[in-house]
Amino acid sequence: MQLNDLSAHELTQKLRQREVSAVEILNASLKRIHAVDGRPGSLDAGDITPQDEQTLHAFITLTEDRARQQAEAVDHKLAQGEDPGPLAGVPFTVKDIYCVQGTSSTAASKILANFTAPYTATPVARMEAAGAIMLGKVNLDEFAYGSSTESSAFQPASRNPWDTSRVPGGSSGGSAVSVAAGEAALSIGTDTAGSIRQPAAFCGTVGLKPTYGRVSRYGLIAFGSSLDCPGPIARNITDTAMMLNVISGPDHRDNTAAVLPPENFLEKLEAGVKGMRIGLSPDYFQISIPDPQTGEYHLQALPQEMEARVRQTAALLESLGAVIVDDVPMPNSRYGVSVYFVISRVEAASNLNRFDGVKYGYRTPGKLNDLDKMYRASRGEGFGLQPKLRILMGMYVSAAQFSAQYYQRALKVRAMIRRDFEQAFDKSGKYQVDALLTPTTPTTAFPIGDVYGDSVLMQYADQFTVPANHAGVPAISIPAGFDAHGLPIGVQLLGPDFSEASLLRIGRAYEIATAEEAWRQVKPQVLH
């Protein structure tokens, strides 16, 4: 097996046992990147070539020199007999929504294309302090607005390693691609409505949205400040737990980073699921589709394959000693997308106000004699369509004459979505489940160009993931095989506040029980 395809925990073990050096691991990553990634995303991409269509374009900026310095430092520490850190030598990528000092930090937008971050985001700084090697910044939907990575201003956008004619999902598309294709062992993404879990599902990796407040958001270019969660993407559960150990914890620079007793997410990872209560909800086995003409909702059944995979997973967990609790009602989860259209847009509009061409980022080159015109031209020229759409929607639903009808109402429905989770998990309630098991997404990866442009349909890709962002609860997507077209299917586990250890434990039990299954040996198309 190639170095690239080893897990993070195996790599760091081999490194400590001096079987391989950090520089050798880095060289293997770079070789894989050069083999499969093609040209990185850029602003002046020109036409997409047939060659582009066969390669992955996970990267916006490869930081090779920086990575080499880090790798040499790790090897040096080891040679000196010093501890190089729990993730020593492990190559990782960073969604380009994080500021990393001295690197281009673009949010995949023209408005930040020329921005070099003067500081490093806390979760990334923690990875580097743990000895991990940052390979570069990977592509995403512009400002994290989207579920396919297609809206990036840096084209070609990333492609799915299992079928390069399909999207990798989004907004953390580059993150999921770089891990699925063995370019890196880990990636740090963000999840605001499913932006870690959905691309993880589409690309066959593990993706964890921690509890809101579990990981500091300092240095994250903000989208929805009450929804954004930094989190890990990895190829297996143990790596995910290792990474969560490193990035989580309080931060005096982010007053929404919760102060909690220290926790080791590896400690009870293999404790198994005996006696754990895992709920299935009928509300997560149907899809809400808005009619494009009338705007009315139709509820239709989840595609057979997706439902079957969740039920098979439940049956397997039951055979391992879990108790499956059917019919857990989650009646307000279906409002998750419409609530999200309101709340996330209000927060996005507010967070995008700072991009005005004054202190950093894009300023219109035209010589204007009026500051107001400068703001408008800079923002008009710098932002893509998706940010503009969110700003305008945010302004509308929070405007004084509409805010009771939209924004305040949405905040109340958010309370109802949250309450469903509290009732499901309540240890003195009717269901008392430790976790809910649901599909991650309504479909597997869709073809590039199929959905983009229809902003409503695109948002509905997140209908099973967004409730966790409203409620703040942790949720993980784990790979659970493939559909009839050979595309990855993910299943999702959701748990009470700060129950990541429990979700990882269930995921690990499932992983161990399916370790010998044929589907785990299948490699992405791009690696054939």
Added chain:
Amino acid sequence: MTEKISIETFDHLVELAALALSEDEAAYLRRELNHQLDAVNELAAIPLDEDLPLTAHGISYTAATSPAMRKDEWLPGENPEAIIAQVPQTDAGFIIVPDIPHTDLDEPHAA
């Protein structure tokens, strides 16, 4: 599709948002906004309990889980040179921008 956002309202929003749009962009954005509003309108029909709080966060913060407020003392900013280096136009540590818009008042103010 309901036409909630008229061209007039749309133009007002663009004004508030400090954006400048091409005609094609404006047409696409207005159409998508109305399309999204159709999705949002299902919220109107949901019966709400009177006692439901406005929930800005899913997770509650307690005194124990919230970080302590820091001392109100001045600390130097980190790395100001790197921050100033990002400014599009500077002069001697000042940020240079065009002048603010001026409006002539038609009538003199009352004293």
